Amino acid sequence: MPLIAQNSIWVKPNAVWHYDYWTIGWFGFMKIEHNGDTIIQGKNAMHFVLTDYAFTYNQQGQTVPYGVLPAGDFYTYSEGDTVFYRQDSSFQKLFDFSKSTGDSYLIGVTNPSPSDQCSPESWTMLTATGTDVYGYPSISVEAYLNANLKLTGTFNHRFGGDYFIPLLRPCDPSIIYEDYIFTFRCFQDDSLVINPNGVDCEYMLTHVGLNEVENHTLYIGPNPTKGNLVIQSDVQISRIELFTLAGVLVQTQEVHSSNCILDLSKFEPGLYVLHVFDEDGGYFTRRIVLD
Secondary structure (H helix, E strand, O other), X not given: OOOOOOOOOOOOOOOEEEEEEEEOOEEEEEEEEEEEEEEEOOEEEEEEEEEEEXXXXXXXXXXXXXXXXXXXXXXXXXXXXXXXXXXXXXXXXXXXXXXXXXXXXXXXXXXOOHHHOOEOEEEEEEXXXXXXXXXXXXXXXXXXXXXXXXXXXXXXXXXXXXXXXXXXXXXXXXXXXXXXXXXXXXXXXXXXXXXXXXXOOOHHHHHHOOOOHHHOOEEEEOOOEOOEEEEEEEEEEEEEEEEEOOOOXXXXXXXXXXXXXXXXXXXXXXXXXXXXXXXXOOEEEEEEEEO
């Protein structure tokens, strides 16, 4: 008889999340999939497998598959109002729904190098509690600046929501690193389906694999630019987002047209990353140089 981890909160069997992501040089989606349950340190834990479906651009600027990359294993169990996850050789709190706004809790212990300027203990603080857009009780948390393990976002007690895998990051503000920017795409398990945009959860895999997305024509220029950036496409653009290289969203603009002009004159010169979304849920990423 198979082992089943019964939870009063958290996900049910056969849970699968899809998160779109991008970083400098490539983009794609992360799939997190329930792969059965097991006993670890006396706890009845759910086992999840992470798979990275990565894409990049060829020399013609077309979207092409980069690879399917194993991204690790993740274990959780729930107890009362808390979801725990396995960090290295011990379980730590992932979500504590008993906490109030302003409370903090430890999410992990690491051994950072002195140059990272991180504390060995990583804490996150609740910035808000309430009900999320899906109608579930939720908490919003923000990682401490000196936390080596970062957990920031809004999470509900049914399926999480924002990307919930704690990420190792340096704490020295002078270090520029190529961070991953995750966006929730969809979730499902044995009793729940959440797909906010109604778009294929594996759009990039099914459409790019069929050579549909990369055949779109997209013009972004001039690049480098001193201010105005013209964006033209042969498909409808739903919105555009502009990020710094540190992953900070500095501008978002609804478009719903095949062309638009983005004014960048208010920003400091440097490198930026532009994310262009089409109406079908696909997206394009370009590095922009602002003179």
